[in-house]
Amino acid sequence: MYISIETAKNLDLDYIFNNLTVYTPYGEAYKKAMKPYNSNEKKRIEQEYERIEVVSELIEGQRYDFVEMRNLFKHIKDLRLTFTRVKEGEILSTTELFEIKFFINILKRIDINLKKLKWEIPEDIRPIQIPHLERLFDPQGTETNTFYIYDEYSKRLGKIRKDLREIENKIQKKRKDLRKKVETDLNVRLRSNGEITVNKDNIDIINKFKDYEFLNYSVETYMNITFKTINTLDIDNLSRELQELKVLEAEEELKVRRTLSEEIKKYHGSIEKNICALGKLDLLVAKGYHAVGFKCVKPKIIDSKGLYILNGRNIKVEQSLRKSDREFTPITVELHRGVTCITGANMGGKTVSLKTIGFLLAMAQYGMFVPAEEMRLSLKEFIFLSVGDMQSTDKGLSTFGGEILKIKEAIKESDKEGLILIDELARGTNPKEGYALSKAIINYLKYKETITVITTHFDGLADEKDIKHLQVRGLSLEDFKTISQKIKEEKQGIEMLHHYMDYRLIEISDIKEVPKDAINISRLMGLDEEILRDAESILK
Known part of the structure; x- marks a missing residue:
């Protein structure tokens, strides 16, 4: 797809x-x-x-x-x-x-x-x-997550490390003995690392430390001088031996790491x-x-070409509405090959309905459950959506030109089983030509294999029997009176309309004009009544 x-x-x-x-x-x-x-x-x-x-x-x-x-x-x-x-x-x-x-x-x-x-x-x-790698990484059977090049990996490594520990102990003992000797000879107290700090004013002590064979100048500040014990010949010999063993340990660890890497490779x-x-x-x-x-259900794949959604929800819009304590109105729609027109006034939810259809189909064909009570579909080869301002400044195209360019691409695929969604077809040009082009495109697509859904304000596009006509319910007369009264009493604005607008889609079986909720909404918003009566007269 x-x-x-x-x-x-x-x-x-x-x-x-x-x-x-x-x-x-x-x-x-x-x-x-x-x-x-x-x-x-x-x-x-x-x-x-x-x-x-x-x-x-x-x-x-x-x-x-x-x-x-x-x-x-x-x-x-x-x-x-x-x-x-x-x-x-x-x-x-x-x-x-x-x-x-x-x-x-x-x-x-x-x-x-x-x-x-x-x-x-x-x-x-x-x-x-x-299991083999579990045992390989845990030769001691401790079941810990830590890792170490264990002695169990190599007898030679175990011997080297044993020798290292012995030499380190000898060095530590000799340094401890040396520190005690220095402390006894000089009647001082050294730090554990063998250092002692003297104030520069203590000239006699400084000279004494300088002359002592097992102390050496280490570092000084503007106030103090620090001396440190020096290694004896025995300690130096043991240190060299220690370094040689560490080289051997590193070499043996490398061999172990090579063996482990080869074992993992298997x-x-x-x-x-x-x-x-x-x-x-x-x-x-x-x-x-x-x-x-998101309370989703399993879609059902059908062999007959079509798409059926029962109380489908657009979860992005739903979540957004929930933040303002409003509810999303689920849509129910059954679509077959050919053209379906959705009509209704501005703010009627036509665009959301259009996008919800595509949103749910895409979710289903991405192998996901869908937010609906039921969904049946035949698998489609493509989804195309034309919505919003498609003006392309880089190509020098107007809004209308950009729209037609995109629709041309979709029409090329219309012999395949797909879904074409067009919001306000030909909205970017004058109404007469827009109507004519819209009618011609609908006539072309209504016999194609693809499902086409078009939202429109143009009267007459859905008048023919072979065009399915869905209409947003909009505002009922009763709702209109209620809203009008509340606006007068509570001075509430346009946000109140969302609580009374019925966004559900109903199928229109007889020839009917696009509803004129726009005039009613304008009246609710306080547009001059003389203008509104003139508009109603012009419509008649």
Whole structure:
């Protein structure tokens, strides 16, 4: 299914993905790679729906287990570069080995968590433990997340480290003995690091320290001089031996890291499968939470060409209205190949209805549940939306020219099963030519395979029997009287209209003019009555 960048933007698809919360870098990669399913992928999309359905039910029944799982997801780092280094035979650093150990332990915990779920998890989304690597990273069997080049990896390494500890102990003892000797000889108290600081005014003590064989000048300030014990020959010899052993330790640790890296490489295939499974599982759980959070339902794919939505909601608009204590009016619509016109006054919700249709279809074909009570659809090959000001200054096109250029592209695809949505067709030109062009485009599209939905103010575009005509209910006479009275009594403004405007769509079966709620709304807003009566007279 093809959706242009501009159509995706105008349908607010970014709002869907921003509310699809994944926690692993691998889930994020799969989310960014999401594409709508094509018309020949019925089995694949239905399989995805079934998985979301299972996960959604499990989330509601075993919510704590999913909270625990997602908390584990949060601790997963992106190690793809590290695993590429493994695959290419490079030797990993101690930090990289620690990160892999942590990853392996997380896999184990996720595997244990998944076993709690009443779900026969599909293999491609099922992360599994790698017991050999668990043992490899934990030779002492402590089951901690920390990592160290353990002595168990190499007998020679264990011997070197034992010798290192012995020499370090000898050096420490000799330095302690030296410090005691200095303190006894000079009747002073040294710091634990063998230093002592003297005020520059104490000339005798300074000279005494300078002449003492085991003290040496270290550093001075404008007030003090610091002296420090010097190493004896024994300490120097032991220090050289210590450095030689540290070189041997580093060489042996390198050998161990090489061996560990080679061992990890043997399981590169299993690691890659787990990375893919984690990403897919993370995204699937995100879809499940999205479905539960926004009260979505599973779409049903049908073979007959059409689209049916029962009480569908545009969740972006719905959330925005909720902030001002207003409710979104769900739309119900059934569409088939050919043209459907939606008529109604300004502020009647035509544009929102149009975008909601495209929004829900896009969600469904992206393999997600939809915010509606029911939705049936045949898979489409494209969605096209023309809405708003498409003036293009860089190409020197007017609003009307930009609109026609876009519609021309959509018309080329009209022999395919798709969805064309056009808001206020030909609104950018004079009414007479706009009507003529609109009528001609409708006549051209009404026999095409695609579903076309057009909102309009022009009378007569939906008069023919082969054009489906939907109309926004708008304001009833009773509502008009109520609003008029409240405005007089409470001096409330235009925001009151939203509480009384009926945004539902009704099908018009007989020839009928576009409703004239605009005049009523103008009257409510206090436009001069003489002007309004003249407008009504002109209409007649």
